[in-house]
Amino acid sequence: MLYTQSAFEITLVLVVVAAACALPGVFLVLRRMALVSDAIGHVLLFGIVLAYFATRDADSPWLLVGAAAAGMLTVVLVELLQRTQLVKADAAVGLAFPALFAAGVLLASVYLRNTHLDIDAVLLGQPELATEPRWWIDGVPVKPLWVMAAVLTLNAALLLLFYKELKLTTFDPGLAAALGFRPGLVHYGLMVTVSVTAVAAFDAVGPVLVVGFFVVPAAAALLLTERLAVVLGVAVLVGAAGAAAGTHLAIRFDTNIAGMVATVLGLIFAGVFVASPGRGLLAQAARRWRQARAFHETMLAVHLFQHENTPAEPDEARTDGLYRHLRWPAGQIAAVVCRAERHGLVRRDGDWLRLTDAGRARARTILVERGA
Amino acid sequence: MTTDTLRSLLDSSALWTVTAGAAGLGLVAGAVGSFAVLRRQSLQGDVISHAALPGLAVAFLLGAREPVFLILGGAVTGWAAMVLVGAVSRRSRVPVDAALGTALSVFFGLGLVLLTYAQRHVPDASRHPLERYLFGQAALLREEDLRVIGYLGAAALALLAAFWKEFKLLSFDADFAASIGRPVRLLDLLLTTLTVTAVVIGLKAVGVVLMTALLIAPAAAARQWTNRLGVMVVLAGLFGAAAGAGGTVFSHLAGGGVPTGPTVVLSATALVVLSLLFGTARGVAWVAIRTRLSPAGGRAPATR
Numbered sequence: 001m002l003y004t005q006s007a008f009e010i011t012l013v014l015v016v017v018a019a020a021c022a023l024p025g026v027f028l029v030l031r032r033m034a035l036v037s038d039a040i041g042h043v044l045l046f047g048i049v050l051a052y053f054a055t056r057d058a059d060s061p062w063l064l065v066g067a068a069a070a071g072m073l074t075v076v077l078v079e080l081l082q083r084t085q086l087v088k089a090d091a092a093v094g095l096a097f098p099a100l101f102a103a104g105v106l107l108a109s110v111y112l113r114n115t116h117l118d119i120d121a122v123l124l125g126q127p128e129l130a131t132e133p134r135w136w137i138d139g140v141p142v143k144p145l146w147v148m149a150a151v152l153t154l155n156a157a158l159l160l161l162f163y164k165e166l167k168l169t170t171f172d173p174g175l176a177a178a179l180g181f182r183p184g185l186v187h188y189g190l191m192v193t194v195s196v197t198a199v200a201a202f203d204a205v206g207p208v209l210v211v212g213f214f215v216v217p218a219a220a221a222l223l224l225t226e227r228l229a230v231v232l233g234v235a236v237l238v239g240a241a242g243a244a245a246g247t248h249l250a251i252r253f254d255t256n257i258a259g260m261v262a263t264v265l266g267l268i269f270a271g272v273f274v275a276s277p278g279r280g281l282l283a284q285a286a287r288r289w290r291q292a293r294a295f296h297e298t299m300l301a302v303h304l305f306q307h308e309n310t311p312a313e314p315d316e317a318r319t320d321g322l323y324r325h326l327r328w329p330a331g332q333i334a335a336v337v338c339r340a341e342r343h344g345l346v347r348r349d350g351d352w353l354r355l356t357d358a359g360r361a362r363a364r365t366i367l368v369e370r371g372a
Numbered sequence: 373m374t375t376d377t378l379r380s381l382l383d384s385s386a387l388w389t390v391t392a393g394a395a396g397l398g399l400v401a402g403a404v405g406s407f408a409v410l411r412r413q414s415l416q417g418d419v420i421s422h423a424a425l426p427g428l429a430v431a432f433l434l435g436a437r438e439p440v441f442l443i444l445g446g447a448v449t450g451w452a453a454m455v456l457v458g459a460v461s462r463r464s465r466v467p468v469d470a471a472l473g474t475a476l477s478v479f480f481g482l483g484l485v486l487l488t489y490a491q492r493h494v495p496d497a498s499r500h501p502l503e504r505y506l507f508g509q510a511a512l513l514r515e516e517d518l519r520v521i522g523y524l525g526a527a528a529l530a531l532l533a534a535f536w537k538e539f540k541l542l543s544f545d546a547d548f549a550a551s552i553g554r555p556v557r558l559l560d561l562l563l564t565t566l567t568v569t570a571v572v573i574g575l576k577a578v579g580v581v582l583m584t585a586l587l588i589a590p591a592a593a594a595r596q597w598t599n600r601l602g603v604m605v606v607l608a609g610l611f612g613a614a615a616g617a618g619g620t621v622f623s624h625l626a627g628g629g630v631p632t633g634p635t636v637v638l639s640a641t642a643l644v645v646l647s648l649l650f651g652t653a654r655g656v657a658w659v660a661i662r663t664r665l666s667p668a669g670g671r672a673p674a675t676r
Binding site for chain 2: 029032033034035037038084086087088089090091093094095098099101102103105106109110208209211212213214215216218219222223250253254255256258259260261262263265266269273279281284
């Protein structure tokens with residue numbers, strides 16, 4: 001039903017949304033503020049509804065302003081709650097946003113049943129509708145794609161302008177403050193950016209999934225690289241790829257688009273978590289495996305070294321006697337001897353094993369290190 | 373409202389059933405949530421409840437229509453999400469809050485995908501309004517739902533009582549608990565399981581999106597009245613029950629289409645605001661009065 005022209009446009013909207021969210025998302029994740037985006041996403045509805053009561057016009061751009069203001073209100077409210085020291089940081093977040101979200105849902109479901117603000121559409125996100133112009137400026141329709149593109153451009157421009165400030169206040173707020181960089185100002189600047197981006201993404205994504213668009217690409221990128229500039233680039237790529245693939249799959253199976261994008265982003269994250277070179281689960285397992293193998297070879301070398309040129313050598317160094325001394329299973333001993341031979345640590349001499357110079361050196365390194 | 377409509381409300385036995393159910397699940401959520409709040413894992417419930425959605429939808433797609441099986445499906449995915457969050461934060465450098473946000477959005481997204489698919493492609497889906505699980509509709513609670521809430525809630529509370537000492541130790545000094553040989557990881561998993569139980573029994577009445585508040589708000593409110601864990605847990609249970617029952621009645625008064633989740637959450641939030649102001653242990657107003665009365669006064673010494 002949604003193929004061709006409009007499918008292409010929906011894909012484009014979501015790709016731009018994902019890219020625009022990924023940029024501030026990296027800093028949210030690095031600053032341990034991932035769930036603030038969850039809170040902001042939830043309270044936008046409250047702001048929209050209040051702004052609607054004020055303007056009585058579901059197409060007014062003031063609704064966007066109201067939504068962004070609600071996002072900032074939440075940030076301030078959470079900080080005030082924390083400052084009373086009566087509730088912890090996590091509970092402050094968990095108290096503030098459900099309350100405002102509940103108020104928004106309640107007001108919307110009581111008073112806005114028959115308006116443009118279709119409650120289900122607002123709550124779950126309707127990218128299908130995100131190609132329709134929702135806002136008019138002087139009678140000229142503004143397509144959501146243009147709004148999103150403007151927000152993406154704005155985020156990229158802010159990032160380039162304040163890259164140094166963002167980087168420093170994120171990784172060393174103390175030093176940043178000492179150098180006169182005003183971490184507080186950067187913090188609120190970032191929060192405003194997140195609010196505005198969430199507002200723009202709201203139509204397409206809905207309040208609940210916004211957090212995924214901010215956090216998942218950034219988390220996946222952090223598993224792949226550690227240079228901040230590269231992390232930002234990878235996050236944008238992951239977000240855009242997830243958006244494109246997710247939209248395609250959702251249209252193919254005729255289901256919820258934003259949900260499918262979140263699912264695909266999750267699959268990308270899972271793939272990176274398992275297979276990231278050097279850091280993924282597979283790389284960790286491989287490293288442990290290699291270490292275990294090297295450890296066994298070293299132990300063999302140490303055993304032979306300790307008894308080298310002692311009266312016990314004929315007994316201790318016999319290949320078929322090793323299992324008594326090292327207490328490893330016979331099969332494993334055969335494998336370890338084989339590898340040690342291949343790596344040039346030992347050589348066979350009749351029934352005996354003898355250390356090579358390399359093997360002696362290996363044994364000595366570990367014994368010297370441990371002060372023997 | 374006239375007294376007549378009020379009387380007819382009180383006479384309606386359906387309302388009493390539904391209110392009792394909501395109070396029951398509020399009781400369990402408040403008591404179990406106390407530990408989550410004390411351990412600074414308040415947002416665990418947020419993730420669990422969102423992550424229950426795909427499980428519900430899978431159970432529905434597999435043909436389950438009874439509340440027990442739908443709830444079981446939700447419990448499985450909610451629990452799986454927490455296990456995955458634990459694995460990701462232990463085995464990678466993704467911070468725990470980002471892991472929580474990732475799990476929340478990915479599982480909820482998958483849930484929406486399956487839910488929308490079911491709505492569009494399962495013939496009898498329109499007779500089973502699964503989307504009610506998003507924001508909750510206490511009016512949909514049937515007697516079998518109440519039985520599920522009763523049995524599972526009682527089991528959760530019994531386990532809480534049975535492992536009281538261990539959970540207390542885990543909440544206040546997990547390192548000490550580990551050093552004297554308590555199986556900390558296992559206890560942590562058990563407590564997570566209790567949270568999952570408290571969340572899933574509330575899904576139908578309160579909904580996946582707002583269930584988290586029913587775990588946090590009663591506990592945060594109770595904390596302001598006391599410095600003793602036992603008192604706090606009992607108080608949180610009572611606050612939760614009051615919020616559940618109050619929210620159900622408000623939603624009923626407001627008319628058919630109003631979801632129960634928001635009214636329950638707003639009731640609980642009202643309790644929090646009152647407690648932050650007037651809580652006898654730490655409330656802002658109470659502390660101010662005490663400071664005024666006694667020169668040495670001020671905030672009562674916290675046990676923690």
